[in-house]
Amino acid sequence: MRISYSALEAFKKCPQKYKFKELDKIKEPPSLSAVFGAAVHGALQYFHSQKTLPSSKELMDYFSINWLERKEKLKERNLPDSEFNFMENEAKNILLDYHNDNSEETPHILSLESKFEASLKSSDDFHILTGKIDRIDRQEDGSFEIVDYKTSKKMPSQSDIDDDLQLSLYHLGFSEKWPEFKTRPIKLSLYFLRHREKISTQKNEIHINATKEKLIKSIKEIQNSKFHPVASPLCDFCGYKNICPMWKHKIAINNQQSAVSQKEIKQTIAEFFELKEKISQNEERLDELKAAINAFCDNEGVEQVFGDFGSIMRQLQQRYEYEPHKIKEILEPLGKWDEIMAVDSAKLKELQKSLPPHIRNAIKDSKIPSSEFKKLIYKPRNTIFKTSVVTNTEMLDKKMAMLSNNTNKIKPLINEY
Numbered sequence: 001m002r003i004s005y006s007a008l009e010a011f012k013k014c015p016q017k018y019k020f021k022e023l024d025k026i027k028e029p030p031s032l033s034a035v036f037g038a039a040v041h042g043a044l045q046y047f048h049s050q051k052t053l054p055s056s057k058e059l060m061d062y063f064s065i066n067w068l069e070r071k072e073k074l075k076e077r078n079l080p081d082s083e084f085n086f087m088e089n090e091a092k093n094i095l096l097d098y099h100n101d102n103s104e105e106t107p108h109i110l111s112l113e114s115k116f117e118a119s120l121k122s123s124d125d126f127h128i129l130t131g132k133i134d135r136i137d138r139q140e141d142g143s144f145e146i147v148d149y150k151t152s153k154k155m156p157s158q159s160d161i162d163d164d165l166q167l168s169l170y171h172l173g174f175s176e177k178w179p180e181f182k183t184r185p186i187k188l189s190l191y192f193l194r195h196r197e198k199i200s201t202q203k204n205e206i207h208i209n210a211t212k213e214k215l216i217k218s219i220k221e222i223q224n225s226k227f228h229p230v231a232s233p234l235c236d237f238c239g240y241k242n243i244c245p246m247w248k249h250k251i252a253i254n255n256q257q258s259a260v261s262q263k264e265i266k267q268t269i270a271e272f273f274e275l276k277e278k279i280s281q282n283e284e285r286l287d288e289l290k291a292a293i294n295a296f297c298d299n300e301g302v303e304q305v306f307g308d309f310g311s312i313m314r315q316l317q318q319r320y321e322y323e324p325h326k327i328k329e330i331l332e333p334l335g336k337w338d339e340i341m342a343v344d345s346a347k348l349k350e351l352q353k354s355l356p357p358h359i360r361n362a363i364k365d366s367k368i369p370s371s372e373f374k375k376l377i378y379k380p381r382n383t384i385f386k387t388s389v390v391t392n393t394e395m396l397d398k399k400m401a402m403l404s405n406n407t408n409k410i411k412p413l414i415n416e417y
């Protein structure tokens with residue numbers, strides 16, 4: 001498989017978006033933030049590619065012309081002028097700061113916007129990962145520095161940078177493109193333009209091999225994916241929102257399409273929320289009743305109470321657990337111990353809090369999907385982001401039946417508590 005690093009990143013954020021772009025080949029209309037990033041990168045490339053370093057005015061002039069051209073591409077988005085002006089000022093400030101910080105010392109540049117390919121061999125497949133490195137500097141001592149510009153507002157920690165997959169891939173791509181330099185020290189830097197700060201790291205053989213494994217694993221995920229859309233705040237900036245299954249219905253409602261089927265589903269949704277509300281009220285009430293029954297039993301010294309609809313008994317429940325070392329002693333000689341070994345996810349989650357970041361990342365990377373299903377996540381209107389999950393429709397049906405039959409109201413108390 002041949003895939004670019006940016007496509008791999010896009011898949012991680014939303015498999016459906018990856019599919020629209022890479023498989024269905026639907027062109028995504030550019031977003032303001034993409035245009036902003038491209039304009040800043042373009043101006044920095046201009047800055048470093050001139051024979052003599054441009055003055056700040058020349059840099060601003062270049063950017064302004066470039067910005068106007070790129071702005072044209074956003075026409076169909078109908079964005080207000082205030083948004084453009086804000087982003088334009090942001091970009092100009094970034095570039096002026098960059099000029100200020102970098103006009104004294106000029107790096108010896110090996111390459112700008114350099115395309116690379118990194119080959120990845122797995123036991124059963126071969127892949128090529130492609131990408132582009134913003135800048136590669138040759139240092140006086142013969143070493144190299146790979147620089148990637150970032151326009152993001154958030155700055156990661158040093159340990160995040162040490163684990164950064166993109167930088168490891170750059171190292172890999174650099175070594176393949178310039179094999180004659182691959183034994184030289186290579187510094188990998190992310191330059192956070194808004195913060196005027198560069199964070200650097202270096203990679204060794206272990207990192208590079210781990211990177212290859214991670215990339216192969218990510219490619220396998222793509223090959224096995226069903227490309228489900230993953231809704232997130234990024235949807236607001238996604239050029240495929242109009243055709244995305246996650247948002248298509250909302251857009252159809254707004255456009256008042258197929259009024260009949262819309263009416264039906266609206267009624268179904270209304271009923272769903274009504275029932276959920278009743279269930280939650282009933283669960284609260286059941287908890288109160290349970291507490292009252294327990295209190296009565298404690299006060300009266302009884303373990304069973306009787307009412308018109310039946311009785312409720314308190315029964316001592318005991319839970320057991322096996323002593324792991326004893327079970328191991330019994331099963332290991334039979335070669336059966338591994339068959340019952342399973343990682344306890346809850347305990348692992350707790351344990352991770354006390355582990356260093358690189359171990360946490362290694363644990364995260366070892367995750368593989370064990371099953372796949374669609375769950376309903378519902379968001380009542382006028383809440384900021386309250387979510388809840390309906391995973392068990394049988395349970396929902398059971399609760400519904402309970403609500404519709406008053407005489408059975410007390411039954412779940414006996415069955416469930």
Ligand code: SF4
Nearest residue numbers: 014229230235238244
């Ligand atoms: S709108 Fe959201 S869910 Fe749909 S493709 Fe874009 S990012 Fe994915």
